[in-house]
Amino acid sequence: MWYCSQGTGEDYPHEVSDNMQERNAASGNTGKQAAGEAAAWMVDDGSVIGLGTGSTTAYAIKAIGRRIDEGLDVLAVVTSYQSEMLAIEAGIPLTTLAEHPELDIAIDGADQVDADLNVIKGGGAAHTREKVVAFSSEQFVVVVDDSKMKEKLDHFVPIEVLPYAKDLVMRCVRELGGEPQLRLASRKDGPVITDNGNFVIDASFGVIENVEALAISLSMCPGVVEHGIFTDVTDMVLIGNTDGSVTRLDTLI
Numbered sequence: 001m002w003y004c005s006q007g008t009g010e011d012y013p014h015e016v017s018d019n020m021q022e023r024n025a026a027s028g029n030t031g032k033q034a035a036g037e038a039a040a041w042m043v044d045d046g047s048v049i050g051l052g053t054g055s056t057t058a059y060a061i062k063a064i065g066r067r068i069d070e071g072l073d074v075l076a077v078v079t080s081y082q083s084e085m086l087a088i089e090a091g092i093p094l095t096t097l098a099e100h101p102e103l104d105i106a107i108d109g110a111d112q113v114d115a116d117l118n119v120i121k122g123g124g125a126a127h128t129r130e131k132v133v134a135f136s137s138e139q140f141v142v143v144v145d146d147s148k149m150k151e152k153l154d155h156f157v158p159i160e161v162l163p164y165a166k167d168l169v170m171r172c173v174r175e176l177g178g179e180p181q182l183r184l185a186s187r188k189d190g191p192v193i194t195d196n197g198n199f200v201i202d203a204s205f206g207v208i209e210n211v212e213a214l215a216i217s218l219s220m221c222p223g224v225v226e227h228g229i230f231t232d233v234t235d236m237v238l239i240g241n242t243d244g245s246v247t248r249l250d251t252l253i
């Protein structure tokens, strides 16, 4: 269950909403920027935050960096080399889960979100660390543009696998009714290698009718490090619309 609210100027602080539509329209990435920047305003002074990966989260990271320039005091745990590089560039002080195992808030993108706030992640092959960070956080905020919202999930599911177990995991996926494909690198010959040194199998299941059952079944296949289905962890989704407004979906407790 969730409830929905929408706005530009009223729902978010002045600095986010003022000129946001104009700047987003100019960037050509309106929805992602609107959602990412709105999420940056959810970070409280003195908190320890988790930073996800991807193009939408990148807007949040840059906006948090601007808030730090203005005096915000935070520490951040990153989820990938990409978010580490962006955070350093933005001037965000970093920490680790070993030092701060409990985070106040994590902000992250998604490849698809359904009406129950189930999420598919891992388009950038970062979902394993992203899931660890999401489950380590008091609050998990997902940022997407409106093209990512679906009544039912039908996006392929990224699965990080031990290279040694690639063929077994492909067989598991087929037995679960899916079509597996080893993810290949675009600027290198051969497979994508994750930040953890593993392969990624993208598994298409068509419309996923029972998200939780599929998530459990995939986790049970030996050699699966982690899959990209996130259930029961998302507290809020900020959806950036093409006009620069942001729609907020919250879980009802």
Ligand SMILES: O=C[C@H](O)[C@H](O)[C@H](O)COP(=O)(O)O
Pocket (backbone or CB within 6 Å): 052, 053, 054, 055, 056, 057, 108, 109, 110, 111, 121, 122, 123, 124, 125, 126, 127, 130
């Ligand atoms: O592995 C990557 C992540 O799960 C991303 O957060 C997800 O793929 C969404 O990325 P983007 O914001 O670039 O669409």
